[in-house]
Amino acid sequence: MLKPRETIAGLRPYHSPIVSRAGLSLDLNESMAGCSPRVLARLRSLSADELSLYPEREVGERLVASFLHLGPEQVLLTNGMDEALSLLFNAYLGPGDELLFADPTFVMYPMLGAAQGAQVVRVQSCEDLTLPVADLLARISPRTRLIAIANPNNPTGLAASRVNLLKIVEAAPDVAVLVDEAYFEFCGAALTCRTMILDLARHPNLFVGRTFSKAYGLAGLRLGVLAGAAEQIDYLRRLSLPFNVNSVALACLEEALADRSFVSEHIAQVKRERKRLERLCNELGLRFWPSQTNFVLVRVGAQAKTFVEAMQQRGILVRDASANPGCNGCVRITVGTPRQMDGVLQAIREAVAETS
Numbered sequence: 001m002l003k004p005r006e007t008i009a010g011l012r013p014y015h016s017p018i019v020s021r022a023g024l025s026l027d028l029n030e031s032m033a034g035c036s037p038r039v040l041a042r043l044r045s046l047s048a049d050e051l052s053l054y055p056e057r058e059v060g061e062r063l064v065a066s067f068l069h070l071g072p073e074q075v076l077l078t079n080g081m082d083e084a085l086s087l088l089f090n091a092y093l094g095p096g097d098e099l100l101f102a103d104p105t106f107v108m109y110p111m112l113g114a115a116q117g118a119q120v121v122r123v124q125s126c127e128d129l130t131l132p133v134a135d136l137l138a139r140i141s142p143r144t145r146l147i148a149i150a151n152p153n154n155p156t157g158l159a160a161s162r163v164n165l166l167k168i169v170e171a172a173p174d175v176a177v178l179v180d181e182a183y184f185e186f187c188g189a190a191l192t193c194r195t196m197i198l199d200l201a202r203h204p205n206l207f208v209g210r211t212f213s214k215a216y217g218l219a220g221l222r223l224g225v226l227a228g229a230a231e232q233i234d235y236l237r238r239l240s241l242p243f244n245v246n247s248v249a250l251a252c253l254e255e256a257l258a259d260r261s262f263v264s265e266h267i268a269q270v271k272r273e274r275k276r277l278e279r280l281c282n283e284l285g286l287r288f289w290p291s292q293t294n295f296v297l298v299r300v301g302a303q304a305k306t307f308v309e310a311m312q313q314r315g316i317l318v319r320d321a322s323a324n325p326g327c328n329g330c331v332r333i334t335v336g337t338p339r340q341m342d343g344v345l346q347a348i349r350e351a352v353a354e355t356s
């Protein structure tokens with residue numbers, strides 16, 4: 001009988017069969033404010049040639065590189081950051097190698113590590129769910145080949161300091177260290193969360209991931225970025241498929257980057273609504289983790305599942321985060337627009353009253 005290679009059989013698919021996403025979808029950290037009107041206008045202006053010819057990723061890479069103040073040889077555009085992660089894990093991990101990360105974090109890391117047949121080494125975050133720097137450093141072994149850190153983190157929303165991240169990058173110069181900045185744009189004051197893009201020049205083992213799925217509101221277009229040392233990005237380019245980013249996404253990229261006011265207004269709105277959600281948690285006596293992202297992790301108690309159901313009955317999908325180590329009784333709620341949040345805050349009040 002035909003069988004895939006051994007490591008595949010034990011994998012679980014990412015999507016549990018989604019019955020319906022009807023309602024307000026605050027469970028996947030997408031943008032609830034749509035995308036830039038300039039991107040929509042560009043979409044409407046697409047010509048037949050733009051669709052019939054193969055896309056030129058390099059043009060987009062030059063745009064993103066100049067936006068990030070990097071050289072184009074340091075940037076790889078990908079089909080969402082998920083593809084960047086997949087390439088990175090594929091390039092540096094194999095059977096017998098160790099993938100190291102701190103729990104709780106982005107669910108794709110263990111899945112992609114397992115897909116490579118790597119040993120998944122998990123370190124539990126501190127009690128307050130902050131990055132356990134000392135424990136991570138202690139677990140670096142001669143077999144560690146990749147360390148993955150989401151900063152700010154998903155599902156906690158917490159950010160680690162650049163100083164702490166550098167300790168890890170510098171402790172393991174022969175290990176690929178990914179700092180996944182999917183939510184970077186939503187960070188609060190610059191001091192609490194600094195991008196590691198500026199550190200790429202001095203650390204050839206460092207990779208930084210970015211995405212257009214969150215602050216730019218383009219999750220459906222699938223546009224991600226992996227930045228790193230030119231030599232390492234060159235390896236990943238060899239591994240990537242030549243036309244991985246489609247021409248529609250590439251055409252929209254320029255407008256997405258150019259419409260600074262859309263992005264900054266959206267970020268400011270998320271921060272305001274995030275504050276409202278956090279204030280409500282305070283008022284209701286619910287523990288939450290001060291977020292630097294477009295979502296908030298809230299401990300609703302042992303009844304997380306019934307809370308999620310109570311929200312769903314009110315037409316709002318939120319994510320039960322209880323299965324994440326250290327997140328017992330927690331839900332993750334994406335921040336919506338002011339109008340949506342009026343209804344969401346009311347629904348939370350009702351769901352808490354109903355389930356406590």
Ligand SMILES: Cc1ncc(COP(=O)(O)O)c(C=O)c1O
Pocket residue numbers: 028029079080081082083106150153154180182210211212213219223224
């Ligand atoms: C931490 C983190 N990294 C990467 C991604 C993947 O983003 P993309 O939509 O670009 O594939 C996500 C998506 O939710 C995420 O939370």
